[in-house]
Amino acid sequence: MIRTIAIILLTLSTAGAGYFGWTQKKSNSAVTEQVAELTQKVEEADKKVEATEEELAANKEMLPPLMTKAQELEAVKAAFSTGTVLKDLEAVYAKEKKGLSPERQLGLAGVRLLTNGTKDPATVEAFQKALEMTDWKAQQKVICAAQNALAAAGQPVKVMSECTAEAPEAKGSSKAETKDAHAEKADAKEGHGKDDKKGGKKDDKKDAHGPADAHAVHWDYEGAMGPENWGKEFPTCGRGKSQAPLNIKGPFEKVRFSVAPDYKQGQLKIVNNGHTIQVNVPAGSKIRIDGKPYDLLQFHFHRPSEEQIDGKPSAMVVHFVHKNTEGELAVLAVMLREGNENPGIKTLWTHAPKAEGPEVVPDGVMFNPANLLPKEMDFFHYDGSLTTPPCTEKVKFFILKTQVNIAKEQVSDFPFKLNARPVQPANGRPIYTN
Numbered sequence: 008m009i010r011t012i013a014i015i016l017l018t019l020s021t022a023g024a025g026y027f028g029w030t031q032k033k034s035n036s037a038v039t040e041q042v043a044e045l046t047q048k049v050e051e052a053d054k055k056v057e058a059t060e061e062e063l064a065a066n067k068e069m070l071p072p073l074m075t076k077a078q079e080l081e082a083v084k085a086a087f088s089t090g091t092v093l094k095d096l097e098a099v100y101a102k103e104k105k106g107l108s109p110e111r112q113l114g115l116a117g118v119r120l121l122t123n124g125t126k127d128p129a130t131v132e133a134f135q136k137a138l139e140m141t142d143w144k145a146q147q148k149v150i151c152a153a154q155n156a157l158a159a160a161g162q163p164v165k166v167m168s169e170c171t172a173e174a175p176e177a178k179g180s181s182k183a184e185t186k187d188a189h190a191e192k193a194d195a196k197e198g199h200g201k202d203d204k205k206g207g208k209k210d211d212k213k214d215a216h217g218p219a220d221a222h223a224v225h226w227d228y229e230g231a232m233g234p235e236n237w238g239k240e241f242p243t244c245g246r247g248k249s250q251a252p253l254n255i256k257g258p259f260e261k262v263r264f265s266v267a268p269d270y271k272q273g274q275l276k277i278v279n280n281g282h283t284i285q286v287n288v289p290a291g292s293k294i295r296i297d298g299k300p301y302d303l304l305q306f307h308f309h310r311p312s313e314e315q316i317d318g319k320p321s322a323m324v325v326h327f328v329h330k331n332t333e334g335e336l337a338v339l340a341v342m343l344r345e346g347n348e349n350p351g352i353k354t355l356w357t358h359a360p361k362a363e364g365p366e367v368v369p370d371g372v373m374f375n376p377a378n379l380l381p382k383e384m385d386f387f388h389y390d391g392s393l394t395t396p397p398c399t400e401k402v403k404f405f406i407l408k409t410q411v412n413i414a415k416e417q418v419s420d421f422p423f424k425l426n427a428r429p430v431q432p433a434n435g436r437p438i439y440t441n
């Protein structure tokens with residue numbers, strides 16, 4: 008147990024997201040020590056495969072702080088768990104003729120670890136080997152790349168001052184390297200850009216977004232980092248040919264399959280991540296698309312709806328974000344039009360934080376995402392992308408034809424006035440209907 012957590016944390020500190028220890032960004036050397044200490048602990052644990060109960064007890068005091076970090080890590084792991092990061096990274100590195108630099112090897116090994124988990128001994132071993140081969144500076148570069156990627160993808164990650172573009176340390180090649188790795192990793196971040204807020208971070212949120220603490224790559228819905236400029240930092244947003252959202256209009260192609268949600272009631276977990284209100288869904292809810300199950304990860308809102316039907320947006324839209332075991336993403340969109348009060352939304356808005364901050368888990372409040380669905384499941388369908396940076400493609404979209412009511416007041420109570428990406432060129436993509 009200790010060993011597993013330690014390995015995970017070690018991964019996190021080096022190749023993952025560097026939550027660990029980085030909250031105190033002033034004490035760089037302390038962090039180095041912590042990493043070194045953990046490395047040693049992992050090695051020690053390796054030697055004591057048959058750990059006795061006494062040993063476990065001795066390690067017990069390490070557990071609580073480690074557990075907290077492990078929870079924070081969930082968000083990071085989720086970001087990598089689709090396997091897309093790994094695939095992309097492997098594809099890019101496969102073209103590398105001269106062989107990989109130690110920090111790239113470490114990054115790759117780390118991503119493998121985050122994707123495959125710690126159960127595969129070969130993956131763990133490869134990571135440890137890569138770790139041994141790199142010096143601290145190289146590890147720091149990898150951390151920066153991961154931090155920038157996660158921050159860009161909307162994670163509440165604190166980016167080390169050493170990792171921001173302005174940092175004096177980010178010199179020449181190192182900066183290019185970081186950016187490069189960033190693009191690849193960010194691209195792989197799943198779940199609609201904002202998918203994995205769970206775990207979140209517990210420390211002071213204001214700090215993370217105060218003017219002194221610059222995000223490496225910030226994005227927004229208006230201004231200098233508005234949608235028309237996302238492509239500058241996130242190439243897929245600018246150059247992708249299958250971007251979402253689309254204006255839905257005929258002619259349509261016919262499909263025969265159906266989508267069948269099977270959503271379950273569970274503890275409400277809700278977060279204002281600075282871009283939207285998002286509900287992180289406990290395991291157990293899924294949707295079947297043409298018979299294939301996809302797990303519901305989270306759902307979130309846009310105002311107005313990103314999708315348009317014949318050029319018209321609705322007041323808002325809910326995006327239910329799903330992922331199957333192959334890591335493929337599917338978004339179910341339910342458009343919300345002004346009308347009667349929506350009881351489901353009422354529950355959500357009661358608990359939704361007005362300002363950006365960590366996930367809130369209101370005691371004993373249960374929610375069933377099915378409350379937000381219409382009865383009829385007829386849909387439009389097309390292949391699109393995340394509608395937030397990094398705009399990763401190969402996301403299946405299903406937009407329900409039946410809209411659901413939301414009261415005007417409920418629309419204006421949504422803390423984001425505008426958080427919708429404009430419609431994107433279809434580039435000849437067919438739009439299907441069932």
Ligand SMILES: [Zn+2]
Pocket residue numbers: 199307308309326394
């Ligand atoms: Zn969305």
